[in-house]
Amino acid sequence: MGVKSLKAKAHALADGTRQLEILNNGIFAAGGLPKFQERIHPILGGGLRPKALEILQLNLGYMCNQVCAHCHVDAGPDRKEKMSRKTLEQCLRILEQTSVTTLDLTGGAPEMHPDFRWFVKEASQLGVADFIVRSNLTILRANKKYYDLPEFFKTHRIHLVSSLPFYKKEKTDRQRGEGVFAQSIAALQELNKVGYGKPGSGLQLDLVYNPSGAFLPADQKALERDFKTALKKDFDLDFNQLFAITNLPISRFLDYLIASENYEMYMERLVDAFNPAALDKVMCTHTLSVRWDGFLYDCDFNQMLDLKVDHPIQHLDDFEEGKLNDRSICISQHCYGCTAGAGSSCQGSVV
Amino acid sequence: MNKPYYESGDLKKFKNISDWSPELGKQFFEYYNRVFAEGALSAREKSLIALAVAHTVQCPYCIDAYTQDGLERGIEKAEMMEAVHVAAAIRSGASLVHGVQMMEVYNKRSM
Numbered sequence: 029m030g031v032k033s034l035k036a037k038a039h040a041l042a043d044g045t046r047q048l049e050i051l052n053n054g055i056f057a058a059g060g061l062p063k064f065q066e067r068i069h070p071i072l073g074g075g076l077r078p079k080a081l082e083i084l085q086l087n088l089g090y091m092c093n094q095v096c097a098h099c100h101v102d103a104g105p106d107r108k109e110k111m112s113r114k115t116l117e118q119c120l121r122i123l124e125q126t127s128v129t130t131l132d133l134t135g136g137a138p139e140m141h142p143d144f145r146w147f148v149k150e151a152s153q154l155g156v157a158d159f160i161v162r163s164n165l166t167i168l169r170a171n172k173k174y175y176d177l178p179e180f181f182k183t184h185r186i187h188l189v190s191s192l193p194f195y196k197k198e199k200t201d202r203q204r205g206e207g208v209f210a211q212s213i214a215a216l217q218e219l220n221k222v223g224y225g226k227p228g229s230g231l232q233l234d235l236v237y238n239p240s241g242a243f244l245p246a247d248q249k250a251l252e253r254d255f256k257t258a259l260k261k262d263f264d265l266d267f268n269q270l271f272a273i274t275n276l277p278i279s280r281f282l283d284y285l286i287a288s289e290n291y292e293m294y295m296e297r298l299v300d301a302f303n304p305a306a307l308d309k310v311m312c313t314h315t316l317s318v319r320w321d322g323f324l325y326d327c328d329f330n331q332m333l334d335l336k337v338d339h340p341i342q343h344l345d346d347f348e349e350g351k352l353n354d355r356s357i358c359i360s361q362h363c364y365g366c367t368a369g370a371g372s373s374c375q376g377s378v379v
Numbered sequence: 380m381n382k383p384y385y386e387s388g389d390l391k392k393f394k395n396i397s398d399w400s401p402e403l404g405k406q407f408f409e410y411y412n413r414v415f416a417e418g419a420l421s422a423r424e425k426s427l428i429a430l431a432v433a434h435t436v437q438c439p440y441c442i443d444a445y446t447q448d449g450l451e452r453g454i455e456k457a458e459m460m461e462a463v464h465v466a467a468a469i470r471s472g473a474s475l476v477h478g479v480q481m482m483e484v485y486n487k488r489s490m
């Protein structure tokens with residue numbers, strides 16, 4: 029696994045336009061596999077359009093203590109992009125106005141943002157029903173200054189969604205880096221200690237599983253059962269739900285697919301597994317994703333491809349929920365990742 | 380003529396066997412899917428049995444399919460290899476146990 033982001037390596041795939049060129053050509057060129065648009069138009073009678081906005085996902089920045097091989101954000105310690113205080117304040121104003129029921133903080137590692145605690149304190153007073161922080165777990169053990177985060181999360185009733193690629197060391201460390209498994213387990217133990225994931229505590233701790241290679245996740249319920257049994261038996265750990273998430277062919281995962289000569293096979297697999305029932309529930313129909321600099325996207329994946337919302341309002345400065353809802357969602361072939369099998373979203377399977 | 384007997388792309392055409400016999404094809408695939416559903420054995424256990432049998436019948440399509448199926452289910456490589464050794468042990472055992480027959484014939488015909 030590399031220790032630098034694609035961006036720091038000045039890799040061609042650090043550029044969203046180059047990624048889209050790949051996704052729009054090759055096996056999807058004329059006569060090859062059907063493009064996502066061709067697949068969904070007959071079903072929807074047109075493009076993909078938003079329903080009511082429920083989730084506001086804020087990407088606080090791309091800095092991360094890890095450099096996972098599959099990361100679609102191309103995050104890492106060398107990424108400096110981060111949301112300014114002014115933009116964070118704008119987000120708070122918007123949360124006061126809108127009907128969103130879920131606030132979802134992601135990154136990189138959102139905890140590394142210098143205004144993270146301030147923002148969580150402020151936002152938690154706005155009465156959003158579900159306040160999610162996506163934590164990679166190892167950050168909670170990375171430095172003493174983060175050791176009190178479990179208590180901090182508890183105080184603000186944060187819903188934690190944490191990535192643990194597998195319940196065994198080997199696969200976890202191969203995907204996320206040497207030592208990640210042991211640190212993740214230590215972090216989960218700390219979270220359990222303050223009540224996270226414990227029955228009756230009301231402190232929700234969900235785990236995210238994503239495959240460590242060019243294959244799709246199996247049934248979420250079956251994986252959840254395996255994770256629960258293994259983590260209980262081996263480490264006496266508890267958690268609430270497991271979200272099985274499909275890797276989308278973007279950024280470092282796209283780079284991996286191409287370098288390992290799995291790209292075509294993987295795309296065929298996603299296309300074959302297309303499920304119309306999942307199409308109905310893709311997360312972009314009820315989510316807006318905000319980039320560190322205030323630009324707006326249909327989802328975090330489109331953010332990484334720099335496919336801004338297809339609307340005259342493209343930035344928080346001009347935000348108007350009602351107007352923004354009247355738009356078409358930007359799609360490309362990466363979208364097949366959201367509609368394969370049981371579907372995939374930031375909350376796992378959708379059907 | 381350099382087309383190999385086995386083509387990995389043919390696995391995807393498996394469903395085409397119904398073309399020339401729709402009713403039997405349909406019944407076969409229904410049966411197949413029911414066999415692999417969760418039951419007294421878990422779908423995970425069945426996947427490992429399938430992998431072992433695939434090595435016994437030496438079907439490259441099945442080996443490909445059930446290795447991928449195992450990856451998706453989170454079956455680990457140590458488990459997969461043990462399953463293959465079960466297949467290998469039964470195969471070699473089946474050869475060796477016939478040695479008893481050889482010994483009997485040998486002994487019967489010898490003075």
Ligand code: SF4
Binds near residue numbers: 093094101104135164
């Ligand atoms: S996958 Fe998550 S933890 Fe890993 S580098 Fe990307 S943002 Fe960081």
Ligand code: SF4
Binds near residue numbers: 326
């Ligand atoms: S990647 Fe998924 S969530 Fe994003 S626009 Fe495509 S279908 Fe929607």
